Amino acid sequence: MLPVLLGGPEKLLINILNIARNYENTLFKAWVFNRLYIFSKTPEVVEAVLTNPNLFNKSKEYNVFSESIMGNGLFLNKKFHEWKMNRKMVAAGFKFSMLKSFVPIFYEEAKFLGKILYKKREINSNECEISSAIGMATLEMIGRTAFGVKLNAQKNDNHEFLENLQVIQKVFEYRITHPWFLNRSLFQFSTYKRKHDISQNKIYNFIDDLVQRINTELKNNKNSQGEHNEECMGLKSKSLIEILLENEHQTTFNQIRDEIITIISAAQDTTAFTNACAIFLLAHHQDIQNKVLEELLAIFSSGDPDRQPTYEDLQKMDYLERVIKETLRLYTVTPLLGRKVEKETMIGGYLIPEGSTFIICTQLLHLNANLYPEPEKFNPDNFLPEACRSRHPYSFIPFSGGYRNCIGMKYAMLQMKSVVSTLVRSYRFYPSDKCPNPENLRLMFAATQQFVDGCYVKIEART
Numbered sequence: 334m335l336p337v338l339l340g341g342p343e344k345l346l347i348n349i350l351n352i353a354r355n356y357e358n359t360l361f362k363a364w365v366f367n368r369l370y371i372f373s374k375t376p377e378v379v380e381a382v383l384t385n386p387n388l389f390n391k392s393k394e395y396n397v398f399s400e401s402i403m404g405n406g407l408f409l410n411k412k413f414h415e416w417k418m419n420r421k422m423v424a425a426g427f428k429f430s431m432l433k434s435f436v437p438i439f440y441e442e443a444k445f446l447g448k449i450l451y452k453k454r455e456i457n458s459n460e461c462e463i464s465s466a467i468g469m470a471t472l473e474m475i476g477r478t479a480f481g482v483k484l485n486a487q488k489n490d491n492h493e494f495l496e497n498l499q500v501i502q503k504v505f506e507y508r509i510t511h512p513w514f515l516n517r518s519l520f521q522f523s524t525y526k527r528k529h530d531i532s533q534n535k536i537y538n539f540i541d542d543l544v545q546r547i548n549t550e551l552k553n554n555k556n557s558q559g560e561h562n563e564e565c566m567g568l569k570s571k572s573l574i575e576i577l578l579e580n581e582h583q584t585t586f587n588q589i590r591d592e593i594i595t596i597i598s599a600a601q602d603t604t605a606f607t608n609a610c611a612i613f614l615l616a617h618h619q620d621i622q623n624k625v626l627e628e629l630l631a632i633f634s635s636g637d638p639d640r641q642p643t644y645e646d647l648q649k650m651d652y653l654e655r656v657i658k659e660t661l662r663l664y665t666v667t668p669l670l671g672r673k674v675e676k677e678t679m680i681g682g683y684l685i686p687e688g689s690t691f692i693i694c695t696q697l698l699h700l701n702a703n704l705y706p707e708p709e710k711f712n713p714d715n716f717l718p719e720a721c722r723s724r725h726p727y728s729f730i731p732f733s734g735g736y737r738n739c740i741g742m743k744y745a746m747l748q749m750k751s752v753v754s755t756l757v758r759s760y761r762f763y764p765s766d767k768c769p770n771p772e773n774l775r776l777m778f779a780a781t782q783q784f785v786d787g788c789y790v791k792i793e794a795r796t
């Protein structure tokens with residue numbers, strides 16, 4: 334297994350998936366030094382793992398994130414009762430009434446993103462690298478929706494939070510592929526340690542400043558609105574940051590910081606990568622892009638065709654939803670999920686020893702030919718209601734499942750539908766000469782799937 338790990342981030346996932354492919358429909362194991370890893374990719378086993386209380390906690394590799402920036406945030410919290418309480422608190426920031434109020438923000442930032450992409454294109458060829466601008470737009474959206482602040486991310490080519498998050502992810506990739514550096518004491522001697530510490534500090538400073546700024550803004554708003562204002566009387570839904578800060582007496586500042594970093598990191602790469610992949614796939618499948626456009630033209634046929642979408646409009650975008658799900662299937666952002674086996678337990682007919690690590694190969698599950706005919710083909714009809722009904726419920730788990738499923742799933746779907754629909758309404762995308770076939774897209778694994786050298790398409794304004 335060690336040679337697989339040492340092959341570098343681009344080969345890592347390809348190699349793991351190639352090995353896993355040889356083991357059809359069963360569990361298989363691998364050793365890295367004295368550590369036992371058990372892999373699976375069948376829906377029945379995946380369900381058994383994700384719903385098993387003995388496998389509630391994430392595997393040891395994730396400790397790297399806990400030590401660096403996520404601390405005890407929701408994603409990595411190991412104490413069941415504390416996790417449950419915090420999950421309830423964070424979920425309140427993404428409840429239905431809040432999600433509905435995010436739609437105008439998603440639209441406004443997506444519209445701005447379209448202008449940036451169009452301006453960024455090479456004038457003669459229409460070539461455009463879309464992933465970095467989509468990343469900036471995503472950060473702005475999460476800043477405005479969850480934390481009520483403008484980060485002005487779209488006005489720049491990069492942002493200090495994202496730059497430093499990339500360093501932290503690189504360190505994660507380095508430590509899991511050089512497993513002796515998973516040991517904290519040995520990591521002190523690694524060349525990455527200094528870089529890591531600088532980025533960790535910058536992220537902490539950024540969040541501390543952000544919280545201070547939000548606190549001041551919230552106090553100013555309260556004073557200027559007066560005590561009889563209905564917002565002050567608790568009639569308005571509270572944003573995530575208001576909920577977190579109100580609970581400051583029950584929790585520590587560090588816990589609030591951990592939750593904020595967790596939310597930004599969890600929301601950022603995932604939705605940005607999927608949005609870029611969706612646009613990339615639409616560029617390579619003009620027939621499907623035309624169908625998306627047709628659906629949008631029908632939805633916006635009444636009233637002003639350039640109007641902002643409502644929440645209800647977004648709910649009507651059934652075909653686009655299937656396109657996004659199919660994108661998540663083909664390009665699963667989190668292709669591997671790891672769980673620590675806390676107690677010896679029976680799974681898939683085998684006794685799994687305590688202390689081993691269970692790896693769910695989400696990407697392979699999604700490419701399983703028994704579940705998806707022609708699994709490599711981009712076919713949104715894989716998500717027609719009758720096709721979904723015919724499959725095991727754990728056949729499609731881009732947002733994981735069971736206890737630790739994604740808390741931002743509804744937020745993500747709404748945001749991604751807003752972004753892709755807004756872009757497709759104004760622009761046509763087609764394949765770039767730099768990446769003429771989907772097979773030319775280079776991806777790597779650093780906690781999530783990422784682009785090796787960007788994501789290129791051509792962009793043209795619709796008249």
Ligand code: HEM
Pocket residue numbers: 391407408409420595596599600601603604607666667670671730731732733734736737738739740741742744745
């Ligand atoms: C395309 C978008 C997204 C994908 C594919 C995705 C995927 C996932 C997955 C696979 C997990 C669970 C990992 C595991 O089981 O080990 C997860 C957890 C989580 N996600 Fe997402 N996510 C997305 C967007 C978001 C967004 C937008 C937010 C916040 C606004 C978010 C917040 C979280 C949090 C806080 C957790 C930890 C939940 C817990 O352990 O209780 N995610 N996500």
